[in-house]
Amino acid sequence: MLEKKSIDYEKAVLIGVINAVQNEAKVNEYLDELEFLTYTAGGEVQKRFTQRIEVPNPKTYIGSGKMQEVQEYVKEHEIGSVIFDDELSPAQQNNIEKLLRCKILDRTGLILDIFAQRAKTSYARTQVELAQYEYLLPRLTGLWTHLERQRGGIGMRGPGETEIETDRRIVRDRIALLKKKLTKIDRQMETQRSNRGSLVRVALVGYTNVGKSTLMNVISKSEVFAENKLFATLDTTVRKVVIGNLPFLLSDTVGFIRKLPTQLVESFKSTLDEVREADLLLHVVDISHPNFEEHIDSVNQILDEIKSVDKKTIMVFNKIDQYQAETIDEDDLITEPTSAHFTIEDWKKTWFNKIGDRAVFISALNKENLEEFRKRVYDEVRDIHVTRFPYNNFLYPEHLDEY
Numbered sequence: 472m473l474e475k476k477s478i479d480y481e482k483a484v485l486i487g488v489i490n491a492v493q494n495e496a497k498v499n500e501y502l503d504e505l506e507f508l509t510y511t512a513g514g515e516v517q518k519r520f521t522q523r524i525e526v527p528n529p530k531t532y533i534g535s536g537k538m539q540e541v542q543e544y545v546k547e548h549e550i551g552s553v554i555f556d557d558e559l560s561p562a563q564q565n566n567i568e569k570l571l572r573c574k575i576l577d578r579t580g581l582i583l584d585i586f587a588q589r590a591k592t593s594y595a596r597t598q599v600e601l602a603q604y605e606y607l608l609p610r611l612t613g614l615w616t617h618l619e620r621q622r623g624g625i626g627m628r629g630p631g632e633t634e635i636e637t638d639r640r641i642v643r644d645r646i647a648l649l650k651k652k653l654t655k656i657d658r659q660m661e662t663q664r665s666n667r668g669s670l671v672r673v674a675l676v677g678y679t680n681v682g683k684s685t686l687m688n689v690i691s692k693s694e695v696f697a698e699n700k701l702f703a704t705l706d707t708t709v710r711k712v713v714i715g716n717l718p719f720l721l722s723d724t725v726g727f728i729r730k731l732p733t734q735l736v737e738s739f740k741s742t743l744d745e746v747r748e749a750d751l752l753l754h755v756v757d758i759s760h761p762n763f764e765e766h767i768d769s770v771n772q773i774l775d776e777i778k779s780v781d782k783k784t785i786m787v788f789n790k791i792d793q794y795q796a797e798t799i800d801e802d803d804l805i806t807e808p809t810s811a812h813f814t815i816e817d818w819k820k821t822w823f824n825k826i827g828d829r830a831v832f833i834s835a836l837n838k839e840n841l842e843e844f845r846k847r848v849y850d851e852v853r854d855i856h857v858t859r860f861p862y863n864n865f866l867y868p869e870h871l872d873e874y
């Protein structure tokens with residue numbers, strides 16, 4: 472029961488619902504991201520199903536007609552996994568599994584699985600394992616209440632109940648053990664961090680796949696793993712960086728995503744401490760992504776959850792080399808220009824109006840505009856440094872022309 476399912480996504484279908492809060496275009500964008508997540512997990516999406524439904528069906532999430540359509544497709548094409556964009560209740564997940572007879576995952580389950588696949592260090596693995604068990608626990612409860620309702624009281628006091636009760640106890644024990652293990656590691660990391668001395672601490676934050684690690688590598692000449700998949704980075708890397716005469720610490724950490732499972736935010740607490748304890752955040756944004764503004768909101772929401780939303784922040788708009796504004800044909804008199812038609816210059820103006828010079832536009836890949844980026848970071852770090860150590864001449868001798 473507690474063995475991890477060996478997940479082999481090979482062939483998958485995606486399911487999303489259209490409703491008052493998410494129109495068809497939005498759902499398609501979300502499904503694009505879900506498809507990228509599926510691909511990252513090692514799967515290939517064969518088909519997407521969407522249904523317009525205001526209130527999800529409490530038993531099967533989507534309606535029975537649509538479910539039948541999915542069922543036929545799954546059978547005919549030997550689909551291994553059906554992945555829902557929204558969170559399913561434990562009962563829904565069970566019911567659907569019985570109907571479709573294949574693996575049923577929701578967004579949270581998929582993200583947890585990617586984290587599990589990608590966790591390399593024992594520290595990351597422990598954090599992911601904790602999140603997975605937290606996710607599993609109510610699902611065991613769900614299974615139990617489900618059986619209870621089906622069979623009633625009589626017979627439920629037999630081995631069935633005992634087995635599930637045992638499973639729940641094993642999971643709880645495991646959770647307690649993992650928490651203890653993490654507390655110990657947390658303490659060690661805290662000591663490590665306090666040993667780093669008085670250097671100003673800067674943290675790269677942002678949505679997954681925006682180029683944080685690439686920027687880290689460019690700035691610190693390090694070799695952090697970067698690739699075009701989601702959640703390439705799960706562990707935090709800290710490097711000492713010197714700009715001009717000013718040394719500081721720069722950390723690269725796990726990327727965020729829309730609806731990042733709360734279990735993960737909680738168990739990645741100490742990885743995220745790097746962000747929480749930073750003096751300055753570099754919020755990296757992939758401006759070439761059509762949804763980048765929504766990504767900014769998702770990141771801010773998570774920063775809020777970890778009480779870091781009010782920190783001093785520089786917005787770093789990356790991938791300007793890849794940015795393409797939508798265009799309107801000259802003879803098209805109907806289409807109204809929107810922000811999708813903005814040029815990079817338009818975006819610069821917009822953000823300058825919002826936050827002044829706390830926004831920079833770069834390409835980490837092509838090393839475009841990195842001088843301005845270094846200058847902006849230098850100015851902010853220097854401000855923090857000078858405020859904190861008014862009498863300290865810790866700064867290396869000035870040679871400002873050397874950014």
Ligand SMILES: Nc1nc2c(ncn2[C@@H]2O[C@H](COP(=O)(O)OP(=O)(O)OP(=O)(O)O)[C@@H](O)[C@H]2O)c(=O)[nH]1
Pocket residue numbers: 677678679680681682683684685686696697698699700701702703704705724725726727789790791792793833834835836837
């Ligand atoms: N075109 C373009 N691609 C870039 C740029 N910066 C990074 N990339 C690419 O974007 C992909 C993701 O880069 P990463 O540096 O791994 O992104 P990340 O933010 O660290 O991602 P996670 O660790 O998964 O959160 C890689 O394929 C990079 O080569 C850029 O300025 N322009």
Ligand SMILES: [Mg+2]
Pocket residue numbers: 683684685696697703704724726
């Ligand atoms: Mg990374």
